[in-house]
Amino acid sequence: MKYCSECGKAVEHKIPEGDDRLRHICTRCNIIHYHNPRVIVGCLISQGEQVLLCRRAIEPRKNYWTIPAGFLENGETMLHGALRESQEEACAEVDNESLYRLFDIPYINQVYVFYRGELRGNHYGIGPESLEVKLFDEKDIPWSELAFPVVTDLLTEYFQDRKSGNFPVRVEQPGPLWAEHTGWSNKPR
Amino acid sequence: MKYCSECGKAVEHKIPEGDDRLRHICTRCNIIHYHNPRVIVGCLISQGEQVLLCRRAIEPRKNYWTIPAGFLENGETMLHGALRESQEEACAEVDNESLYRLFDIPYINQVYVFYRGELRGNHYGIGPESLEVKLFDEKDIPWSELAFPVVTDLLTEYFQDRKSGNFPVRVEQPGPLWAEHTGWSNKPR
Numbered sequence: 001m002k003y004c005s006e007c008g009k010a011v012e013h014k015i016p017e018g019d020d021r022l023r024h025i026c027t028r029c030n031i032i033h034y035h036n037p038r039v040i041v042g043c044l045i046s047q048g049e050q051v052l053l054c055r056r057a058i059e060p061r062k063n064y065w066t067i068p069a070g071f072l073e074n075g076e077t078m079l080h081g082a083l084r085e086s087q088e089e090a091c092a093e094v095d096n097e098s099l100y101r102l103f104d105i106p107y108i109n110q111v112y113v114f115y116r117g118e119l120r121g122n123h124y125g126i127g128p129e130s131l132e133v134k135l136f137d138e139k140d141i142p143w144s145e146l147a148f149p150v151v152t153d154l155l156t157e158y159f160q161d162r163k164s165g166n167f168p169v170r171v172e173q174p175g176p177l178w179a180e181h182t183g184w185s186n187k188p189r
Numbered sequence: 190m191k192y193c194s195e196c197g198k199a200v201e202h203k204i205p206e207g208d209d210r211l212r213h214i215c216t217r218c219n220i221i222h223y224h225n226p227r228v229i230v231g232c233l234i235s236q237g238e239q240v241l242l243c244r245r246a247i248e249p250r251k252n253y254w255t256i257p258a259g260f261l262e263n264g265e266t267m268l269h270g271a272l273r274e275s276q277e278e279a280c281a282e283v284d285n286e287s288l289y290r291l292f293d294i295p296y297i298n299q300v301y302v303f304y305r306g307e308l309r310g311n312h313y314g315i316g317p318e319s320l321e322v323k324l325f326d327e328k329d330i331p332w333s334e335l336a337f338p339v340v341t342d343l344l345t346e347y348f349q350d351r352k353s354g355n356f357p358v359r360v361e362q363p364g365p366l367w368a369e370h371t372g373w374s375n376k377p378r
Contacts, residue, residue, distance in 0.1 A: 001194040005222070008192035008199070018317070021262065033194070037261050038225045039300055072226050073210065077293035078300060078360060099291070099360045102302075104266035111228055111267060113291075113300075128207070169358035171267060171288045 006031050037109040041081035042069025044100065044158055045092055047119040050135035051155065054089050056147055057131045064147035067154070068092070069114070082115045090133045091125030094118065101157065102171035103150045112150050116158070116167065149174035195220050226298040230270035231258025233289065233347055234281055236308040239324035240344065243278050245336055246320045253336035256343070257281070258303070271304045279322045280314030283307065290346065291360035292339045301339050305347070305356065338363035 004011050004026035011024040016032050024033040044067050045052040053065045068089040072081040079097060086092045097117030104111060119135075126133050136142075138159050146152045153174045161167045193200050193215035200213040205221050213222040233256050234241040242254045257278040261270040268286060275281045286306030293300060308324075315322050325331075327348050335341045342363045350356045 003192055003194055003197035005190040005192055005194045005200075008197045010197070011194075034260065035263055036227045037263060039228060071223065072300070074224055074226060074298040075295050077295050077362065078291070079293075080295070099358065102267070102288070104268075106264050106266050106269070109263040111261070111302075169288065173266065 001033060001035070004029060004031060005033065035109075037106075037111050039072040039078065039081075040069055040110055040112045041072045041078045041085065042067050042112070042114050043082040043086045043094055043097065044114055044116040044154060045086060045090070045094055045119050046116065047122070047135055050137055051141075051158070052090055052092060052119060052124060052133065052135055053141075054127070054130040055132040055134075056129065058129050061147035063131065064145050065142050066147040066151050067114070069112070072113075078113045079115060082113070086117075087127075089127040089130050091127055092123065092133075093120040095120050098167075099169050100167060101154055101169070103153070104171065104173050105150070106173075114150075114154055190222060190224070193218060193220060194222065224298075226295075226300050228261040228267065228270075229258055229299055229301045230261045230267045230274065231256050231301070231303050232271040232275045232283055232286065233303060233305040233343060234275060234279070234283055234308050235305065236311065236324055239326055240330075240347070241279055241281060241308060241313060241322065241324055242330075243316070243319040244321040244323075245318065247318050250336035252320065253334050254331050255336040255340050256303070258301070261302075267302045268304060271302070275306075276316075278316040278319050280316055281312065281322075282309040284309050287356075288358050289356060290343055290358070292342070293360065293362050294339070295362075303339075303343055 001011055001024045007026060007029045009026055009028035011026050013022050013024060016023055016025060054068060055065050056062050068086040070085045072078060083094055086094050094117035097115045100116040101114045124133055141155060190200055190213045196215060196218045198215055198217035200215050202211050202213055205212055243257060244254050245251050257275040259274045261267060272283055275283050283306035286304045289305040290303045313322055330344060
């Protein structure tokens with residue numbers, strides 16, 4: 001941020017009185033502009049033993065596989081956002097949805113909130129942000145071609161949870177499983 | 190938003206190509222400025238049968254009671270944010286913390302993520318944003334003087350859950366319990 005979004009004058013980067021961290025403050029109207037983490041919502045959609053994945057048509061991580069997910073929009077609940085993304089990216093409707101997994105990624109200022117649910121009917125398709133949408137058995141998951149660490153962790157834990165039939169809601173930071181599958185390393189800054 | 194925060198030129202409000210909702214777009218540099226819901230994190234702190242509440246020293250809802258909570262900051266996990274707020278508002282350290290309750294408030298573009306935990310030692314105090322910080326038994330909770338619907342719902346469900354000793358993680362929209370306690374009505378727009 002270089003300019004005040006309210007009056008167009010330059011902002012400066014300083015700690016407001018009574019605060020303890022740097023904020024962007026307008027040099028004319030004195031408005032403090034706060035910047036906060038964004039929420040990404042998504043849905044792990046299953047049909048029987050299979051899960052629905054999308055191959056991304058857009059950057060970042062074009063050509064890699066993910067679950068339907070995207071930024072939570074103003075005016076919608078997290079579930080509505082997850083269902084909207086399922087519809088947009090995989091043309092899929094979801095039944096029996098429930099909250100499943102939260103991830104913190106503090107070094108990119110993101111919070112992930114994933115639901116799980118069942119594919120309604122056998123209907124799905126290729127949304128404009130996908131190149132391919134496909135149901136996978138566990139043994140066929142393209143582990144080395146998953147788009148993001150959170151997807152790797154989510155799927156790994158989902159298949160573990162499925163053995164017990166118990167799907168506890170948890171919050172975590174992604175990483176170790178992703179690194180194991182891809183050799184990739186990116187520790188929190 | 191009236192001006193581009195990157196170049197200072199006026200923005201216009203229109204639907205970008207390939208999108209389906211109005212965004213602020215710069216008339217000079219064409220940057221699309223997205224606005225997304227904010228995350229509020231907090232912690233329901235117990236000691237034995239009692240819970241720790243803070244009477245707010247600041248608006249909104251000055252003088253009303255709440256749990257330690259505030260906006261998630263860039264660079265921190267949700268738990269870190271909840272613990273930071275506990276320290277800032279109630280000078281309290283927390284043990285055995287766990288994820289507890291999520292709330293959607295889509296009509297004000299907010300997501301709440303609450304943890305629960307136990308007060309470390311018997312140490313707490315009055316942070317700069319609090320007028321008073323106090324441990325309450327269930328029968329003494331000031332139900333008609335709680336600051337926000339999410340606090341009413343959270344506390345009500347917490348005391349219900351405590352009877353069974355089972356504290357499932359759930360996501361909800363607040364409202365009905367708050368209306369019951371206060372007579373207040375504000376349906377999602």
